[in-house]
Amino acid sequence: MNAPGLSDALSAAEPVVAARPRPARRDAGVPAWLQALPFAAVFVFFFIAPLVLVAAVSLWPTSDYALVPGFTFDNYATIFAGCGNLADPCVTLKTYASTLRFSLTAWAITLVLGFTIAYFLAFHVRSVAMQTLLFVVCTIPFWTSNVIRMISWLPLLGRNGLVNQAMLGAGLVDQPVEWLLFSQFSVVLTFVHLNTMFMLVPIFNSMMRIDRSLLEAAEDAGATAWQTLWHVIVPLSRTGVLIGSIFVITLVMGDFVTVGVMGGQQIASVGKIIQVQTSYLQFPLAAANAVVLLAVVLLIIVALNRLVDLRKEL
Amino acid sequence: MKREPRRPGFWPLACVFAGFVLFLYGPVITIFVLSFQGPEGGLTFPMRGLSTHWYAELGKGLGVVDIGAALRRSFSLGAVVMLLTVLLSLSAGLAFRKRLPGGNALFYVTVASLIMPSIIVSLGIALQFRLLDAALKWLLEAVGAGSMLEGYTTSLGLYTSGLGAHLSWTLPFGLLIMFAVFNRFNPAYEEAARDQGATPWQSLRHVVLPLIAPSVVGIGMFGFTLSWDEISRSSQAVGELNTLPLELQGLTTTVTTPAIYALGTLTTGVSLAVVTAALIAVAALRRRRAAPR
Numbered sequence: 296m297n298a299p300g301l302s303d304a305l306s307a308a309e310p311v312v313a314a315r316p317r318p319a320r321r322d323a324g325v326p327a328w329l330q331a332l333p334f335a336a337v338f339v340f341f342f343i344a345p346l347v348l349v350a351a352v353s354l355w356p357t358s359d360y361a362l363v364p365g366f367t368f369d370n371y372a373t374i375f376a377g378c379g380n381l382a383d384p385c386v387t388l389k390t391y392a393s394t395l396r397f398s399l400t401a402w403a404i405t406l407v408l409g410f411t412i413a414y415f416l417a418f419h420v421r422s423v424a425m426q427t428l429l430f431v432v433c434t435i436p437f438w439t440s441n442v443i444r445m446i447s448w449l450p451l452l453g454r455n456g457l458v459n460q461a462m463l464g465a466g467l468v469d470q471p472v473e474w475l476l477f478s479q480f481s482v483v484l485t486f487v488h489l490n491t492m493f494m495l496v497p498i499f500n501s502m503m504r505i506d507r508s509l510l511e512a513a514e515d516a517g518a519t520a521w522q523t524l525w526h527v528i529v530p531l532s533r534t535g536v537l538i539g540s541i542f543v544i545t546l547v548m549g550d551f552v553t554v555g556v557m558g559g560q561q562i563a564s565v566g567k568i569i570q571v572q573t574s575y576l577q578f579p580l581a582a583a584n585a586v587v588l589l590a591v592v593l594l595i596i597v598a599l600n601r602l603v604d605l606r607k608e609l
Numbered sequence: 610m611k612r613e614p615r616r617p618g619f620w621p622l623a624c625v626f627a628g629f630v631l632f633l634y635g636p637v638i639t640i641f642v643l644s645f646q647g648p649e650g651g652l653t654f655p656m657r658g659l660s661t662h663w664y665a666e667l668g669k670g671l672g673v674v675d676i677g678a679a680l681r682r683s684f685s686l687g688a689v690v691m692l693l694t695v696l697l698s699l700s701a702g703l704a705f706r707k708r709l710p711g712g713n714a715l716f717y718v719t720v721a722s723l724i725m726p727s728i729i730v731s732l733g734i735a736l737q738f739r740l741l742d743a744a745l746k747w748l749l750e751a752v753g754a755g756s757m758l759e760g761y762t763t764s765l766g767l768y769t770s771g772l773g774a775h776l777s778w779t780l781p782f783g784l785l786i787m788f789a790v791f792n793r794f795n796p797a798y799e800e801a802a803r804d805q806g807a808t809p810w811q812s813l814r815h816v817v818l819p820l821i822a823p824s825v826v827g828i829g830m831f832g833f834t835l836s837w838d839e840i841s842r843s844s845q846a847v848g849e850l851n852t853l854p855l856e857l858q859g860l861t862t863t864v865t866t867p868a869i870y871a872l873g874t875l876t877t878g879v880s881l882a883v884v885t886a887a888l889i890a891v892a893a894l895r896r897r898r899a900a901p902r
Contacts, residue, residue, distance in 0.1 A: 324809025327707035334701035335715050337780060341773035342722045345733025352736055362740060412629055415622040419615075429626070436633045438880045440838040442857050443873035447636035450643055450653045457639070457654055488632065520617060541724055549726020552840050556861050566728045573732055573845050582736065585729045592726060 353582035362578060370583035390563045391591065397479075397554070397564070398547040398595075401486035405543050406536065408487065409494030413535075414528065417502035418510075430499065437492050445485055445556045452476040452484075477559025485557045486547055493546065494539035501535030502528065540599055548592050565591075637877070644870035652867060663871040671864055674856050676872065683853035684879075686767055686775065687836040693772075694779045694832030695825060702787025703813070716784075723781035727841030734774050735845040738765045765848035774846040775836045782835065783828045790824040819898065823891040830887035834880050 356365045357373075378385040384392070412433065420426045436444065451457045452475040459471040474480055505528065513523040551566030565588045572581035643650070647658020670676055705712055722730070742763050749761065764770070798820065802812035818825070840854045847855070853876060860869055 324813075327704040327709040328711075330700045330704035330707075331709055331712070331715065334697045334704075334780065334784070335711075337697065337773065337776050338715070338718050338722060341734060341777045342718065342725075342730060345730060345737050346725075348736045348740065349729060349733045362736075362743065408629065411622065411625055415626050419619050419622055432630060433633065435881075435884075436637065438834050438838075438884050439637060439877045440840075440854050440857070440873075440880070442840065442854055442861065443640070443877055444637060446861055446869060446873060447640040450639050451636055453653055455653045460654065488636070491629075545724045545726055549728050549841070551728055551844075552858060556858065560862070566726065569728050569732060570844065573735065578732075578736055578739075581732055585732050588726060589729055596724075 349582045349585050352579055353586045355579045355582075357577065357579045370579045371587075373580060374583055374587065386563075390565055390568060393562070394548060394564045394566075395591075397482060397486065398544050400483050401490060401547045402540060402543050404483070404487050405491045405494040406540065409491050409498055409539060410532070410536070412491075412495050413499040413502055413532075414524070416499055417505075418528070433495060434492060441489055441552065442556065444489060445553060448481065448485060448488075448557070449476065452481055477557070477561065479558075479562065481557045482554055482562060485553050486550075489553065490543045490546055493542035494536075497538040497542075498532055498535035501532045505531045537599055537602075541596055544595055544599075545592055548595070549588065640870040641874050641877075643867055644874045646867045646870075650867055652865065652870075663867040664875075666866065666868045667871045667875070671860060671868055671872070674860065676853075676856065679851060679853045679856045680876075682767060682850060683837055686771065686852065687833045689768065689772060690775045690779055690836035691829045691832035693776060694783045695829045697776075698780060698783025698787050698828050699825060701784055702791060705784075705788070706791055719781045719784050722777050723785075727778070728844070730777055731774060731842045731845040734770050734777075734842075735765065738763070738770045738846075763848060765846070767847055767850055767852070769848075771843055771847035771852070774842040775839055778839060778842050779832045779835045782831045786824055786828050786831070790821050794821065822894045826887050826890045826894065830884055833883050837876070837880060837883070 352362065353370055354366050354368070355370075356363060356367050357370060374387050376385065378388050416426055416429055420429060449456070453459070454471045454473065454476070456475070458475060459468075462468045463471065509527055509531075510523060513527050518526070549566045551564060551570045554562050554564040554567055565584065569581045569584045569588070572578075572584065642656070643652070643654070644663055645659055645661065646656060646663060647660045648662040650657040650663075667676060701715075705716075709715075742765075745764065746761065794817075798816050799812050802816045807815070838854055839852070840858060843852055843855060851859075857869075857872060857876070860872070
């Protein structure tokens with residue numbers, strides 16, 4: 296069987312409420328609230344309070360280095376200054392457009408790739424042992440630091456990298472291709488490299504729960520493999536697709552490390568703007584940007600939820 | 610063994626899978642190989658000789674960055690995060706099995722923390738501790754503790770804000786694994802223990818814990834490796850002393866020798882060693898449980 300691990304963690308995200316452990320019939324020993332208290336305290340102090348502060352500070356006036364309480368919409372006004380003109384969008388809109396484009400591209404590729412791999416593992420690999428083995432093979436790279444997985448593209452994509460050497464050697468190009476590294480291409484490639492797993496794992500879990508007799512029924516009714524895939528497997532994998540999509544989109548929307556390292560510090564992203572503003576101690580501006588980013592991410596999640604009703608799936 | 614013909618689509622899909630695995634592993638294997646460049650070697654192929662030269666260089670330090678200290682910092686922070694992740698997730702997991710008022714809200718907050726863009730959490734924690742600093746300074750001034758005020762710089766640190774930032778990332782994984790575990794847990798064992806007159810503590814210690822031990826090891830493994838590789842949440846929230854991944858991120862722009870590949874290989878090695886140790890521990894625990902006594 297699987298080792299306890301990522302598949303457990305990501306699959307447990309599926310049965311949001313329904314599969315929660317049933318309460319024991321008799322409460323005994325330590326009261327439940329006391330057992331949950333340290334855990335809850337961490338989230339109150341290191342998650343909820345910081346978010347509330349971000350929202351509050353986004354309304355404080357910008358000042359040099361000090362944090363001065365106040366109430367103003369100036370930060371938001373600064374962010375969106377000159378954004379009315381859609382013919383020549385302001386920096387903020389351009390940055391959001393570029394971040395969204397990265398998100399959608401990475402999402403589309405990881406979805407197709409993750410679904411294909413999951414489908415292969417779940418329905419074409421026959422023995423459970425082989426399934427487990429191949430699945431574990433896919434999840435191992437998750438345990439390596441993201442930065443290392445990024446820098447490991449350098450010797451492949453660089454001007455004198457393996458890809459260029461091979462293409463030159465094969466006579467495909469006359470001179471090294473420059474756009475392989477520190478470009479939009481390398482950023483998207485790295486996003487796919489880092490995040491496909493977050494799509495693959497939940498989809499695989501959804502597929503493994505599909506009752507195999509449904510597939511036989513489809514076959515008996517004369518469905519082709521393609522029809523079975525489209526009318527049986529895809530609808531029944533929706534929960535996994537939704538969870539994977541939420542992971543990939545939130546990871547890419549907030550990213551600043553990948554865009555920084557693989558974009559050669561030349562490509563803007565919302566996360567990077569927040570990081571830069573923080574390093575210059577422009578906290579109110581950074582906070583306002585964080586609130587806008589959060590709003591956009593929440594909108595995407597709500598939209599996804601509309602597309603696939605998570606409640607109904609449970 | 611039945612030997613039906615492979616269904617149509619198997620071989621194309623198998624090729625996609627093989628390509629995917631190559632895509633996943635190829636780059637990492639490349640830097641592993643390149644880290645053993647000879648002293649003359651550069652960042653790309655061809656290999657010029659074979660040596661551990663760049664590991665020795667790494668031992669001497671990279672520029673102004675004290676790699677050894679960063680490594681020790683990350684390791685001890687990872688150990689603390691691991692311990693707390695196990696203790697808090699286990700305790701919360703047990704709480705969720707009973708009637709827990711507000712349990713739903715806590716669950717949603719936990720999931721929200723998992724999918725919240727990390728830069729926002731990191732910024733929030735940094736803000737929180739800066740405001741805390743301001744409040745403390747004001748307080749110290751108010752009570753007239755001038756000497757303490759001079760020595761005081763900031764409450765931002767590895768084991769305050771940094772630890773909190775890491776826990777907000779590792780605990781959701783811990784709790785979800787606990788849920789997965791207790792979903793499959795048969796409460797009949799506990800009832801049997803209770804019928805035999807075991808106290809709640811005894812039934813936890815002698816019945817529940819041994820049964821779920823492999824998963825608890827898994828949670829520990831998650832806690833350590835997630836903390837060991839973490840960047841986004843720490844970026845604003847660790848204070849002055851950086852963790853290893855943060856140093857590594859900085860080095861990507863300044864170090865132009867294979868020493869950086871050596872460092873990459875080394876930290877990957879630590880991650881994989883922890884995962885392997887955890888898997889061995891899990892296997893040992895399973896075997897002990899399966900063995901007749």
